[in-house]
Amino acid sequence: MPEPKQPEKLIDDKGIRIDGRRLDQLRPIKLEVGILDKADGSAYIEQGKNKILVGVYGPREAHPKHIALPDRAVLRCRYRMAPFSVDERKNPAPSRREMELSKVIRESLESVVLTDLYPRTTIDVFIEVLQSDGGSRCAGITAASLALADAGIPMRELVAACAVGKIQGHMALDLSDAEDKYGEADLPVAWVPNANLVTLLQMDGILTTSEFERGLTMALDACKTIHGMQQEALKKKYLVIKEVAEEREETEVVA
Amino acid sequence: MSFTPQLPPVAKLEQKTVVDLVANGKRIDDRTADSYRPLHIEVGLIEKANGSAQVHLGKSKVLVGVKVETGTPFPDTPDEGVLTVNAELGPLASPLFETGPPSEQAIELARVIDRGIRESKAVDMKSLVLLKGKKVQVVFVDIYILDHDGNLIDAASIAALAALASAKLLKAELKGDEVVYKPGLHSLPLNNHPVAVTFAKVGKTIVVDPVLEEEQVMNARLTVTIEKNGNICAMQKGGLSGFTQDELKTVVNLAVQKAAENRTKILAAAKG
């Protein structure tokens, strides 16, 4: 497929971006929990054109045994992009970028999982990017938190993530693929609300220190919003069953 | 796949010592929270490389070689040369390193150094073109860790910049299908001087340039790469915990200052 052309402008004269958003607006996000049957926990996220599926297995016996830790679970994380997920087909072999992202994502999640409850086991997180549209590592973390919770793995709290960037000299929230490609900076951030800590932070591009501070604030506000969505998505499955079941009981009692 | 690394068996008592010292404003090697270990930079040791630099940062030792070869450009940037950064964390440097393909730590280190150079546009990529779309110069930056006593990222960043800044090459030209070299050595055209500054959060205290013992007990790590105008051109958080928003602000501002200090030393050393 031909590569999409570079857009003439990333922001128009009215301050509107090429997908119609304002600078401080998130893309529409859809979250679903527990969609896979065999995985112990799973979640699916759509954010813009990102489509990411996460499956969690564990805690389970560590194989190979030599990676096991005596006093806690080993968290294993694989971030992988499907070959058809990007404009130009990606070679299925693991790339250096995927290895780096697997590491930083694991580190952002490992801060919340209560691993010392399960010594000598592994907890496996598989993040499959089915379609990529900028900010996939952040969307992956958002979904991975839900998948871990869905697996019943004890955690301190959910991790929410969102990227900001600089386009045409302006700080903008949740860059799409084109904005990331043709913009001046990209800053992915993951955050935990109770501990109030940033657990993933990377930047490439050029930012002044004050642009960084403004961007960080913008990203953390978005993470707060996303965290609320995560809690809702997690509870929704059980609340629906609750409502349906109790409604059935009421109709039968009335009848 | 990334997985929780095997932790080297650091004695609990040693760990406690480091954490307690830092909490009380001292460090295991008597430094203040915001000082670097003694830094020695030597350039030009590898004559067969276009540029080279060996850095001793405390007891950490890193050697970087820069080689400039000819090659083909990437299809989406036909008017630019190529920059490749690679890092080896070989078993020579530490009992913690194994032979084999690059570990995630090596890949992360290489990519962080690469980001600093690339995003700051330190190397003038357009000046590396011999024939647009067909033949360009490729700058290889190869990072060799020789001795691991903590903060390999900064040591590598310093060595990479020193090697690039002191690199000497013949002017290359395309005559028909062949690349010919005109006599006379030139420097590699550098437009920027990115310098990485790494911090470790030990307990609730943040220290700069963590030594190995501090890395083994730290909660989290942050590398901030600053370009010559005091702007940030790369950032990378590592480790299993995190930073507050206020800590990030403080750290970034301190990074600007520390990068400037180190940059002066690097450029002085590169002049030889």
Next chain:
Amino acid sequence: MMVIVAEPKQVVAPGELLAEGDHVLGDNSFKVGTRIYSACIGIFEVDGTRVTVVPLKGGYFPRVGDLVGGRIVDVGLSGWTVDIRAPYEAMLPASETPGPRGPRRRDLSESFDVGDMVLSQVLAFDRTRDPLLTVKGPGLGKISNGRVVEISAAKIPRLIGRKGSMISMLKRETGCQITVGQNGVVMVWGKSPENERVAVEAIYMVEREAHTRGLTDRIREMIAKSNVVGEIARTQTA
């Protein structure tokens, strides 16, 4: 000072604030300073000063004394490796089978072979080694007939019910013998395949709707609609 923040009997998410103060920490809750948070997705329960989160999902974590249903995955020289749906594989040593000296080495696979389902009890388990099982005990041993249902271990307390009320009702109404493993493996033997089918459906219904009100009545209705002959019916016709 003791304040309950979250609403009891409601679904809570990991990291949700449950209470503040000197409460006793029950399962799946943890404390940071004076604040108590949930560690998982579950139902928030308050029992006097104890705050607990009953998980809606989660695997089985072995406890000494638990009755568990497991599948033989390997036959070794001195025992069997058993999959008990836990994060750890369990070991059933030959010495923990009934009989004067237990089976001789070469007879091990004649007693239990790979793929067999075995009802056993957890004899020993701690953080440094895998769970140890025994089949010395009444009712323990190979499961050769009936149906085996595997549900989430987190739902077993609901399947048993307060003072065994739910499981007693199920046995009675479906006319089946039901043995519940703490690890979510449930064994069902009925007078007919139809009885067994209804019992299995009821068990899955408990798993799905464990956190809802009026579950016992809904299940009783479902069984009644199925027209299987339960124990009460049997005694009436006798």
